[in-house]
Every structure is written in C-alpha cells, then in structure tokens.
Amino acid sequence: MPDPVLTQSRAEAPRMTVGLNDERVLVKRAQAGGVRAFEALYRIHIERVYGLCLRMTANKSEAEDCTQEAFIQAWTKLGLFRNDSAFGTWLHRIAVNTVLGRIRKSKRDREQMMVVADMVLDPELVGDGENLEDLTRAIDRLPDGARHAFVLHAVYGYSHTETGEMLGIAEGTSKAQVHRARSLLAQQLTQA
C-alpha cells in the first residue's frame, strides 16, 4: 500500500521510483553521519528542491543559494527528522523556509530586493513546454505571497493545509492567496 503522504503532492510522486525503504536506509545512514548517504539523498531530491527554489525566487542565483542552504540545514537538522513524514516533504519544508527567510532578509536589504524583483524566470531554464511559457512568466510576476502559495499548491500539488503550514499562514489564507494568484494570472494571460 503506498504511503498516503507520497500521493499528496506531485513533488513526492517521482520519489516512489527510488523506493521508500531504500530512502529510509539512506536517511538512517545519513543520520549516523554518512555523508555519502546524504549525497545520495541530495541526488534524489536536488531537481525538485532546486525547482521549488527557482519557482519561488524566480532567480537562478538565489535558487542555487537557497538550495545549498536548504540541504545544509537539512544535514544539521537530520537528527530531528522522524519517519512520520516523507523525507521529500520534510526537505521541501526546509527549502520553503529557507526561501522565505532569504526573502525576508532581502526585503531588509533593498538592493537585493531589487535584484529579485527585476528578475524574470526564463521558461526554458525551468524546462516548461512552449505553450506554458506565458504562464511561467505570468507566475513570476505575481506578488510574493500569491506566487508562493500558487507554486506550492497548483504546481507542486500540496494541499492548502500543507501550503499553509509551509508558508506559516492559515489554510484559509492559502486559499485566498491561490485565488488571488489565479485572478492575477487570468488578467495577465487574457491581456497577452
């Protein structure tokens, strides 16, 4: 019987091919200090974590930094991870927190904020199909709160409860942010 957690989000779906037991073994080894095991976990999850960071920050350089920081934090917090949730979900939470932390920091630093704000994600960079390029660009123009909720819920498939938990907002706020995002996207796409 598949782990119900794994079926809740698109982000977790490809992880099934790795094998839940294999991943648990890797997590245990990494928790015991196995750097190579942690590297294996990195190889399994890097694309999704980086993709998430890239969608949320809309900045390649920021996304790289966030990804590295997220994995470093995951390593230091690995002892706290219990198998009551999927490792990928736990990792995504760390990545989202990292992104939010960096954005908060950037907002305190006007120069960095401008760099992030001026950046528009290249659809080719994230590998979206030609027919999705407009949507990709439109998502990147969304305000932070709406973009984060939309990316987690609509792109990565997290429920509003999970999205709210990850972003540190109420489930209702997540719904409101996604609704706002859809309205703004509709406006942008119909104007284009």
Added chain:
Amino acid sequence: MTNKRDHELDDEIMAAASQLSIGVVPERDLWAGIESAIEKPRQARWQGAFAQAASIVLLIGASAVTYMMLEAKNMPVTEVVGVPVLRVAPASFGVGNPLGPEYEDARAVLEVRLEQELERLPGPTQVDVRKNLENIRAAIDEINAALAEEPESMMLQKLLMSSYQRELEVLSKVDGFAIRGMPRDDI
C-alpha cells in the same frame, strides 16, 4: 456567462500549472558547496578534540619533566671521571698585591659551594663550568703578570677587574647566589 468563462479559465490555469515541470536540473553541481559546508564543522570538531588531546599530552609531558627535575635534585651525588680539579690561586691585584680579606673569604665560600653544586650537575655541565673558570683564572694570572711589569696600566687594571667580576658571576651562577652586584671596595 462571464462567471462561466472565468471558471473555465481558472480550470485551464490550474491544469496548465499542474503540467509545469517540478524538477529542474541546476546548471552547476551544488553538491561541492554543500559537502564543504557540512564537512567543515566535522573538521572543526576533530581539530578541537585534537587540540584538547594535545594539551593533555603537553600537560603530562611538562609534569613528567618537572617531576624528573625535582627527583634529579635529590639524586645521589655522581662521580664524574676525568674532570680537571680547579686550581685556586689567591686573588691579587698584580703580583704581590693580594686582595682584601673580605673578598678572599667570600671567594673561598663560593669555591666550597661551587664544588658542592658542581657535583649535582650533569657531567658535561661540570666540565664546561670548570673549563670556563680555568680560562678565566688563567687570564687573571696572565693579567696579574702583566700588571707586575706595568702596574700603572689602566687598561690592565680594568681587564683584571672585569675578569674577577666574570669569575664571581660564574661562581654565583653555579651556586645560585645573586652576588653580581657585590661591592668591590677593597681594590
């Protein structure tokens, strides 16, 4: 009608969003930076442990050396074979002008203590001290002989005084007495 179109557009957006790729391969390998960051604290921990171990070894080593030195003080006197016996001539300022009795007494006391202290020192050190004193005393003899011929020579007088001073310094160093500043009002 508008609401229906809006709903349809919403559904289209959500459907399209679910088709967006969720995995993106970074342009560069990020693992190297992660690995170096997670290895650093480990190295720092190891270095800290090594520093602690090193300080313990140093402490034990220093204690052992101190103990051995203290033990050496209480060791029985060792006979050193082949060490020349010091020749002690009466101190004089030029031939026929012996120095005052106070200076001679102090010098005699130091000589006795020198022999006692020398016997506690390691053989090679004993040889070095005795050689130094022999050289100084040979120089004093030569200067005294020269002074007998030139009693007014200020240079020889100064040289003689500094030689006696040097002899006292060596004696006091061995004995551990701080008598470098001993007044020489008898010459």
